[in-house]
Amino acid sequence: MQIDVFTLFPDWFGWFEGQRHVANARAAGHELRYASYRDHSELSGRQVDDTPFGGGAGMVLRVDVVDAAIQGFYGRDSLDVRRERRVVALTASGRVLDDALVDELAREPALTLLSGRYEGFDERVVENLATDAVSIGRYVLSGGELAAMVLVDAVLRKLPGSLGHEESAVEESFSAALEGAPEYPHYTRPAEYRGWKVPDVLLTGHHERIREWRLEQSRRRDKA
Ligand code: ADE
Numbered sequence: 295m296q297i298d299v300f301t302l303f304p305d306w307f308g309w310f311e312g313q314r315h316v317a318n319a320r321a322a323g324h325e326l327r328y329a330s331y332r333d334h335s336e337l338s339g340r341q342v343d344d345t346p347f348g349g350g351a352g353m354v355l356r357v358d359v360v361d362a363a364i365q366g367f368y369g370r371d372s373l374d375v376r377r378e379r380r381v382v383a384l385t386a387s388g389r390v391l392d393d394a395l396v397d398e399l400a401r402e403p404a405l406t407l408l409s410g411r412y413e414g415f416d417e418r419v420v421e422n423l424a425t426d427a428v429s430i431g432r433y434v435l436s437g438g439e440l441a442a443m444v445l446v447d448a449v450l451r452k453l454p455g456s457l458g459h460e461e462s463a464v465e466e467s468f469s470a471a472l473e474g475a476p477e478y479p480h481y482t483r484p485a486e487y488r489g490w491k492v493p494d495v496l497l498t499g500h501h502e503r504i505r506e507w508r509l510e511q512s513r514r515r516d517k518a
Pocket of ligand 1: 384385386387410428429430431432433434435436437438441
C-alpha cells in the first residue's frame with residue numbers, strides 16, 4: 295500500500311516513523327511519503343492559509359495551495375489524482391473513523407491524506423479535491439496531523455507484515471471475529487497481585503472454555 299500525507303509539518307511524522315509497526319510496514323513493502331503544502335505554495339512568503347470570508351476567528355487552509363501541492367507532488371491534475379486513489383481530508387466534521395472504515399481504507403492500494411490546519415480547509419478542498427472527509431472524533435484538534443497519524447496507525451495494523459508474528463488484528467476490538475464488539479479483557483503474570491486475581495478459566499488451559507468466556511466478556515462490554 296502507498297500512503298501519502300500532505301501536511302504543513304512533515305517533521306511531526308519523524309517520531310511516528312520510528313514506531314515499530316510503521317518500520318515493519320515499510321520493511322513489508324508498504325510505502326509512506328510526506329508532502330509539505332508550504333513547499334508547493336507559490337504565494338508570497340509561501341503563504342498557505344488565509345482569513346475566512348465572512349469574518350470569524352482563525353485561519354483557513356487555501357484551496358489553491360492544496361491544489362498546487364497535489365499537482366506538484368503527483369505531477370498531474372488533482373482531479374485525475376482524485377479519480378485514481380482515495381483522497382481523504384482530515385476534518386473534525388467528517389465521517390467518524392471506526393473499525394469498518396479502517397478496514398475499508400486498508401483494502402485500498404493507495405491513499406492520500408490531507409491534513410488541515412487552524413480552523414480547517416477551505417470547503418472547496420473537501421468538495422472538489424478529496425473523495426472522503428474523515429474525523430477521528432467529535433472534538434477539534436489544532437490540525438489534522440495527529441488525526442492522520444491515528445488513521446495511518448490503524449490502517450497499517452491491518453496490513454500483513456505490520457504486526458509481529460505473535461500478534462493479530464483479526465480478533466481484536468470491533469473486529470468481525472468479535473461480532474463488532476470491544477475486545478475481551480487480557481491478563482498476564484502474576485496470576486494474583488495484591489489479592490486481585492486473574493479469572494480462573496484463563497488458567498485452566500481449556501481452549502474451548504476460554505474462547506467462550508472471551509466471547510461472553512466481549513458481548514458484555516458491548517452492552518455496557
Ligand atoms: N482536524 C481537526 N480536528 C480533527 C478531528 N477531530 N479529526 C480529524 N481531523 C481533524
